[in-house]
Amino acid sequence: MAKSIGQEFVKGLWEEVPPFRLVLGLCPALAVTKSMANGIGMGLATTFVLFFSNLLVSTLRGVIPPKVRIACFIIVIATFVTMVELLMQAFTYRLFLQLGIFIPLIVVNCVVLGRSEAFAYKRGVLHSMADGLGIGIGFTLALGALGGVRELIGSGTILGHSVFGASFEPFAFMVEAPGAFVGLGLMLAFMNLVGKK
Amino acid sequence: MKDMIKMVVVLTVLAAFSGGLLAAIRDNTIERIENQQLTFVKGPAIKEIMAGSKNDPIADRFKIQVGEEEEKSVFVGVFDGKSAVAIESYGKGYGGDVGVMVGIDLATDKILGLSVTTHAETPGMGAMAKDDPVFAQQFKGMATDKPIMVSNDGGTINAISGATITSRAVSAAATRVAEMYHQKKPEIEQQVQAFK
Structure with a gap:
């Protein structure tokens, strides 16, 4: 039952990768993955929030009364999200313009609240940090992969670099909202195919 | 009762600490x-509008009080023989x-140029307001004493096809700037003198 800190970290990368295995946090996964850079940026912002909220929640778990735990989690999470938002505006303004409204919406990302409730509130600080980091990086990789596929097909580029040359006619459907669902569906199918025992 | 107090204390301390941290x-x-x-x-928007100005219109700016609380930045461009101001405003678009x-x-009260800054409109549709220079060109030289409207509403601006709402938003924002400008013209003129 009890996993080592390393195992807690690794599980987020494949076994419990949020959008595909836990099927959580789909709103940002669908909305911001128009390009690979956006997906990774969103993932890193979420990782930051996950790591520090897990850290703080597990540190304070002896102090937070069970009856108001959710309220406390939300305060902790909202604080870190606002922090990320301000820092992004100050240092990576271009990315902030792209991600826009989805940064403040990390507050209600169920991956973050889910990890606080299901993991950090019950476990030690080191395990919680590993869990937050692992799940966050898994989330980043998943969003990066989905964004990469959509960008490649929808705009013919990867991270803004042209791949197919000028003769490629982009399949713009993939960077529109419906393309996000199709892309996610295909990724889920792929994950199930590969992960099948 | 003890539980109650603990809940209140924990929440208060946590919230106060978070608030202080964020404010810092x-x-x-x-x-x-x-x-x-x-x-x-x-x-980029200001530079585009003030192309050919002798000063740096981004550095040469002042603030005016509009309405109760709102403060607007006014950017000043000085040209040979004339000067202009640039003000930003907002209109309700399709995506915010x-x-x-x-x-x-300043001399003719006519629009010198217009440029879309922030928006969240649909790529390829409403976003054309920013991407397609032909749309913004239409506003050049328009008078500012009457509301600016798209042709559907009885004005002269040709809306971007498939993006009437965005076109309306841009027109409404332009009208709002024109209103502010006329309302505050004496103050603006006085402030601009300092940059000449």
């Missing part, structure tokens, strides 16, 4: 954020507020 971060980043906005969003920077010639 905000205080330390606010200047940087304003600069970033100027460089990435407003800057559409920010529009409008330059007005």
Whole structure:
């Protein structure tokens, strides 16, 4: 039952990768993955929030009364999200313009609240940090992969670099909202195919 | 009862601490954020409008009080023999507020140029307001004493096809800037003197 800190970290990368295995946090996964850079940026912002909220929640778990735990989690999470938002505006303004409204919406990302409730509130600080980091990086990789596929097909580029040359006619459907669902569906199918025992 | 007090204390302390922390971060980043906005969003728009000015219109700016609380930045461009101001306003678009920077010639009261700054409109549709220079060109030289409207509403602006709402938003923002300009014209003229 009890996993080592390393195992807690690794599980987020494949076994419990949020959008595909836990099927959580789909709103940002669908909305911001128009390009690979956006997906990774969103993932890193979420990782930051996950790591520090897990850290703080597990540190304070002896102090937070069970009856108001959710309220406390939300305060902790909202604080870190606002922090990320301000820092992004100050240092990576271009990315902030792209991600826009989805940064403040990390507050209600169920991956973050889910990890606080299901993991950090019950476990030690080191395990919680590993869990937050692992799940966050898994989330980043998943969003990066989905964004990469959509960008490649929808705009013919990867991270803004042209791949197919000028003769490629982009399949713009993939960077529109419906393309996000199709892309996610295909990724889920792929994950199930590969992960099948 | 003891539980109650503990809940209240924990929540209060946590909230107060978070609030203080965020206020500190905000205080330390606010200047940087304003600069970033100027460089990435407003800057290019102002430079486009004030092309050919003798001064730096981004550095030469002042603030005016509009309405109760709102403070607006006014960017000043000095040309040979004339000067202009650029003010930003917002209109309600399809995906939220559409920010529009409008330059007005101080001598003729006519629009010198217009450029979309921030928006969240659909790529290929409403976003054309920013991407397609032909749309913004239409506003050049328009009078500012009457409301600016798209042709569907009885005005003269040809809306972007498939993006009437965005076109309306840009027109409404331009009208709003024109209103502010006329309302505050004496003050603006006086302030502009300092940059000549």
